[in-house]
Amino acid sequence: MSNSFTKSDFPVFDAYKSLVYLDNSATQQKPAAVLERVEKYYREENANPLRGLYDLSVKATETYENAREAVRRFLGAESTKEIVFTRNATESLNLIAYSWGRANIKAGDEILVAISEHHSDLLPWQILTKETGAELKYLECDETGRYTADSLKAALTDRTKLFCIAQISNVFGRLNPIKVFADICHANGTLIVCDGAQSVPHTAVDVKSLGVDFLVFSGHKMLAPMGIGGLYGRKELLEKMPPFLYGGEMIDTVTRCGATYAELPHKFEAGTVNAGGAAGLHAAIDYITELGFDEIERRENELTALAFSEMKKIPHVNIIGADDADDHHGILTFTVDGVHPHDIAAIFDAENIAIRAGHHCAQPLHQFLQTPSTARMSLAFYNDEEDIQRFIGVLRTLRRKMGYDG
Amino acid sequence: MTDNFYGEVLTDHNLHPLHKHDLPTATCCHEGINSTCGDDIVLNLEIKDGIIVNGSFTGSGCAISQASADIMLELVIGRTPEEARHYKELFFKMIGGEITEDELEELEEAGALQNVAKMPARVKCALLGWRTMETLLDGEGGAQ
Ligand SMILES: Cc1ncc(COP(=O)(O)O)c(C=O)c1O
Numbered sequence: 001m002s003n004s005f006t007k008s009d010f011p012v013f014d015a016y017k018s019l020v021y022l023d024n025s026a027t028q029q030k031p032a033a034v035l036e037r038v039e040k041y042y043r044e045e046n047a048n049p050l051r052g053l054y055d056l057s058v059k060a061t062e063t064y065e066n067a068r069e070a071v072r073r074f075l076g077a078e079s080t081k082e083i084v085f086t087r088n089a090t091e092s093l094n095l096i097a098y099s100w101g102r103a104n105i106k107a108g109d110e111i112l113v114a115i116s117e118h119h120s121d122l123l124p125w126q127i128l129t130k131e132t133g134a135e136l137k138y139l140e141c142d143e144t145g146r147y148t149a150d151s152l153k154a155a156l157t158d159r160t161k162l163f164c165i166a167q168i169s170n171v172f173g174r175l176n177p178i179k180v181f182a183d184i185c186h187a188n189g190t191l192i193v194c195d196g197a198q199s200v201p202h203t204a205v206d207v208k209s210l211g212v213d214f215l216v217f218s219g220h221k222m223l224a225p226m227g228i229g230g231l232y233g234r235k236e237l238l239e240k241m242p243p244f245l246y247g248g249e250m251i252d253t254v255t256r257c258g259a260t261y262a263e264l265p266h267k268f269e270a271g272t273v274n275a276g277g278a279a280g281l282h283a284a285i286d287y288i289t290e291l292g293f294d295e296i297e298r299r300e301n302e303l304t305a306l307a308f309s310e311m312k313k314i315p316h317v318n319i320i321g322a323d324d325a326d327d328h329h330g331i332l333t334f335t336v337d338g339v340h341p342h343d344i345a346a347i348f349d350a351e352n353i354a355i356r357a358g359h360h361c362a363q364p365l366h367q368f369l370q371t372p373s374t375a376r377m378s379l380a381f382y383n384d385e386e387d388i389q390r391f392i393g394v395l396r397t398l399r400r401k402m403g404y405d406g
Numbered sequence: 407m408t409d410n411f412y413g414e415v416l417t418d419h420n421l422h423p424l425h426k427h428d429l430p431t432a433t434c435c436h437e438g439i440n441s442t443c444g445d446d447i448v449l450n451l452e453i454k455d456g457i458i459v460n461g462s463f464t465g466s467g468c469a470i471s472q473a474s475a476d477i478m479l480e481l482v483i484g485r486t487p488e489e490a491r492h493y494k495e496l497f498f499k500m501i502g503g504e505i506t507e508d509e510l511e512e513l514e515e516a517g518a519l520q521n522v523a524k525m526p527a528r529v530k531c532a533l534l535g536w537r538t539m540e541t542l543l544d545g546e547g548g549a550q
Contacts, residue, residue: 340467
C-alpha cells in the first residue's frame with residue numbers, strides 16, 4: 001500500500017467520517033503505515049529486546065536499534081549514543097532535571113525558563129531549584145510571544161546554568177531563533193534545553209546546526225503511537241550524567257553492594273523498552289521523510305494563512321500572538337469576546353470539530369497574558385481547506401449561538 | 407432549529423444573570439472552584455430564621471457554570487436549607503440521567519440543563535454552584 005499523504009491514509013477518519021480534527025498540537029492522528037508497522041512488530045518480531053540470545057530477541061533488538069538510528073538521522077545527531085528513548089517530551093525533560101540537574105545544580109545557581117513554556121518544561125525546573133536552593137527565573141516575551149536576543153542577554157547572569165525554551169510555543173505557534181539563543185547561552189557558559197514537542201513534527205530540526213545541548217520530543221505528536229518519545233543530548237554531557245531510573249537493562253554488572261552502568265544510551269533506558277512504539281516511530285519518520293518538510297510546511301502554512309485571514313474578518317474574535325500568519329505554524333490560539341473558551345469548544349464539538357480549550361498547560365503564560373483561558377485550533381498537513389471552512393463557518397455563528405445579537 | 411446553542415433559558419441566565427452581584431447582607435459565603443476549567447465562583451447566602459431570604463454569586467466561568475448557579479439561586483431563595491438540599495438532590499439526579507418526569511417538573515428552569523447529562527466534559531461545570539451550596543449548608547450555613 002502506498003501513502004497518499006492525505007486524510008485517506010488515516011483510518012480514524014473512516015471510523016469518524018464527519019470529524020474535523022484541529023487539535024494536532026495535543027496529539028496527531030496515526031496513518032495506517034504506522035499502525036501496520038506496530039502490528040507487524042507484535043505479530044512477527046516481538047521478544048524482549050536486548051535480553052534474549054535467540055533469533056526473535058535479536059530481531060526485536062534490531063527493530064529497536066534501527067528506530068534509534070532513524071531518529072538520529074532525522075534530528076541530525078552525530079551518534080546513536082546521543083538518542084535516548086523515553087515515553088514522551090515530559091519524561092525526557094524530567095530525565096534532564098533529575099540526572100543532569102541534581103549532578104550540576106547547586107544553591108545560588110540560576111535556571112532561566114521562558115514564560116511561555118508548557119508545564120512539562122517548567123515544573124521539573126521548579127522542583128529542581130526548590131530542592132537545590134537554586135533560583136528559577138523567567139524570561140518574558142512581548143504580547144505577540146516574541147523573545148529577543150537582547151532580552152535573553154540581559155537575563156543571563158554568571159550564575160545561569162541552564163536556559164529552557166520551546167522551539168515552537170504550543171500557545172503562540174511562534175518559531176524561536178534557537179540557534180541565536182544557543183550561541184548567546186554558550187558565550188555565557190550556559191547550557192540550553194530545547195523543547196521540540198511542537199517543532200519536530202512540523203519543521204526540519206537539526207540539533208547540530210541549532211547547537212542545542214538537549215532537545216526533547218514526543219512521538220505521538222508526530223504520527224507515532226503514544227508512549228514513545230525521545231531525548232537528544234550531547235554525548236559529553238550524557239556520559240557524565242548519572243542514570244535516571246534504575247533497574248534491568250541499564251547495567252553492566254551488579255554485585256551485592258554496587259553496580260556499573262551500561263554504556264550510552266542504555267544507561268538511561270531502565271527496564272523493558274517500548275520496542276513496538278519505537279517501530280511505530282520509525283515508520284512515522286519514514287512517512288514524514290517521504291512526504292518531506294518542504295511539502296508539510298507548504299500545506300500547513302497555506303492552511304494557517306487561510307484560517308488566519310478568515311478569523312481576522314470575524315468581529316469579536318481575537319487571535320493570541322503575532323499579527324502575521326507566518327509566525328503561527330499551524331497554531332491559532334484565540335478568544336471570542338463574551339464567550340468562555342469551554343463554551344467555544346462545546347459549540348465546535350456539537351459540529352464534530354475538535355479544538356482545545358483551557359490554559360494549554362501554560363498557566364504562567366496565561367497569567368502573564370491576563371487571560372485565564374483560551375481556545376486553540378492546531379492543524380497538520382492532513383487537514384484540508386474544507387476543515388478550515390467548516391471551522392470558520394462555526395466560528396462566525398458562535399456569538400449568536402450564545403445569545404448575542406452578533 | 408434555534409440559534410441558541412444551549413437554549414434560551416441557559417444563554418439568558420448566562421448573559422443576564424439575576425443573582426450575580428455582591429451581597430453585603432450575606433450571613434455566609436463559600437468559594438467553589440473547578441481547577442480543570444478555571445470556573446471560580448463565590449456563593450453568598452443570607453439565612454434568617456431558618457429561611458434563605460437572599461442569595462447571590464460572583465466570579466467567572468463558562469456559560470453552564472454561570473447559568474446553573476443563577477438558576478439554582480432562583481429556586482432556593484425563599485426556601486429552607488432543607489428544601490434547598492432537596493433541589494440539589496434532584497439536580498444531581500437529573501445530571502446523572504436518572505430523574506423522573508415529576509421530579510423534572512419540580513426543578514422548573516433548572517430542567518434546561520438536562521442536556522448536560524450527555525456532555526460528560528461539562529458535568530463539573532453544571533454542578534459547581536450546587537456543590538458549593540451543599541458545602542456551605544453543611545458548614546457555615548448549617549448553623550444558621
Ligand atoms: C511545547 C510542549 N512541550 C511539552 C509537551 C508535553 O508533551 P507530552 O505530554 O507528550 O510529554 C507538549 C504537549 O502538550 C507541548 O506542547
